[in-house]
Amino acid sequence: MNQESKTPKAIALMSGGLDSTLAAKLIQDQGVEVIGLHLASPFGCLTDVKTNAAAIGVPLIIKEKGEAYLDLVKNPRFGYGRNMNPCIDCRVFMFELAEIVREEEGADFIITGEVLGQRPMSQQRRAMVKIDKEADMRGEILRPLSAKLFEPTVAEEKGWVKREQLLALNGRGRKAQLELAEAYGIQNFEPPGGGCLLTESSFSGRLRDYFDVENVSGEARLVRSSLLRHGRYLRVADKVRLLVGRHEQENNVLNQQWRRAEAVHFKPENFQGPEAIAFGPVPDEMFQMIGGILARYGKPHPVEQNTIEYQSSSSKGTFVLHTVVPEETIKEMIV
Numbered sequence: 579m580n581q582e583s584k585t586p587k588a589i590a591l592m593s594g595g596l597d598s599t600l601a602a603k604l605i606q607d608q609g610v611e612v613i614g615l616h617l618a619s620p621f622g623c624l625t626d627v628k629t630n631a632a633a634i635g636v637p638l639i640i641k642e643k644g645e646a647y648l649d650l651v652k653n654p655r656f657g658y659g660r661n662m663n664p665c666i667d668c669r670v671f672m673f674e675l676a677e678i679v680r681e682e683e684g685a686d687f688i689i690t691g692e693v694l695g696q697r698p699m700s701q702q703r704r705a706m707v708k709i710d711k712e713a714d715m716r717g718e719i720l721r722p723l724s725a726k727l728f729e730p731t732v733a734e735e736k737g738w739v740k741r742e743q744l745l746a747l748n749g750r751g752r753k754a755q756l757e758l759a760e761a762y763g764i765q766n767f768e769p770p771g772g773g774c775l776l777t778e779s780s781f782s783g784r785l786r787d788y789f790d791v792e793n794v795s796g797e798a799r800l801v802r803s804s805l806l807r808h809g810r811y812l813r814v815a816d817k818v819r820l821l822v823g824r825h826e827q828e829n830n831v832l833n834q835q836w837r838r839a840e841a842v843h844f845k846p847e848n849f850q851g852p853e854a855i856a857f858g859p860v861p862d863e864m865f866q867m868i869g870g871i872l873a874r875y876g877k878p879h880p881v882e883q884n885t886i887e888y889q890s891s892s893s894k895g896t897f898v899l900h901t902v903v904p905e906e907t908i909k910e911m912i913v
């Protein structure tokens with residue numbers, strides 16, 4: 579235990595889901611000082627983590643998973659689940675980051691909201707044992723919701739938490755968690771696994787395709803990854819991908835982020851229509867087609883009266899549009 583304080587201290591990995599919130603609350607109720615840790619995905623997965631941490635009175639640290647996580651998702655050592663979710667690698671990665679934060683914060687142990695048998699890839703007994711071993715943290719991770727179904731961890735052996743007050747939840751049922759949520763007055767939560775875009779087939783299709791043409795690193799790579807969930811995603815040429823806004827909010831995001839994404843930005847100049855950004859080597863000859871796609875989703879004037887603005891880090895201008903791309907052609911481009 580940390581020497582300065584007699585109160586044991588734990589880092590609670592919090593996804594924003596109900597289970598991790600309940601796990602943190604259970605341990606807090608045992609008199610442990612709990613600090614929430616949210617590891618933010620570069621894909622911008624949606625989460626209620628701030629609301630939930632505030633609801634149980636837990637201070638929250640948010641850290642980015644960063645570019646190393648993109649490498650992991652691209653080439654996981656232990657493979658994918660049903661979609662692009664490399665859950666085993668992901669858990670090992672998160673435990674390693676949590677261990678760094680545990681040391682920085684002078685905390686004694688780490689807890690998670692995992693429930694034995696709840697998720698097919700990462701929450702089966704063998705997988706959980708393997709994850710702890712790969713992260714070099716055997717016996718170090720306490721899973722309060724299922725702790726009684728595992729061997730006692732260091733936190734129990736050292737008396738930082740009372741094993742008899744931990745739970746033995748097993749499987750995919752949600753009844754016990756929902757009853758606890760009601761008892762604790764926790765109202766905002768995602769379904770288990772909810773919020774992780776990597777478990778969604780439509781997002782996974784985009785990501786798989788994007789990884790094939792990814793040609794940037796550093797900030798641009800992270801920004802592009804965070805933009806993949808916005809807009810329509812079109813494969814307009816072998817190495818060129820286009821994101822087209824579907825509404826004002828997405829247009830604004832694309833408008834604000836194209837520079838950081840090292841993309842080319844397109845916007846109708848004199849007619850109503852969506853904004854778009856293109857990744858990859860975008861030759862000038864492709865501008866007409868991209869403009870024609872914007873016109874398809876917009877309200878253009880008669881042909882030859884429409885102009886499109888474009889801008890990249892190295893050039894800027896407008897061009898007159900000669901065509902509107904047919905819907906059937908666009909359908910074939912959508913990923």
Ligand code: SF4
Pocket residue numbers: 663664665666668669700771774776777
């Ligand atoms: S569901 Fe997503 S966040 Fe959770 S372990 Fe799998 S890849 Fe990681």
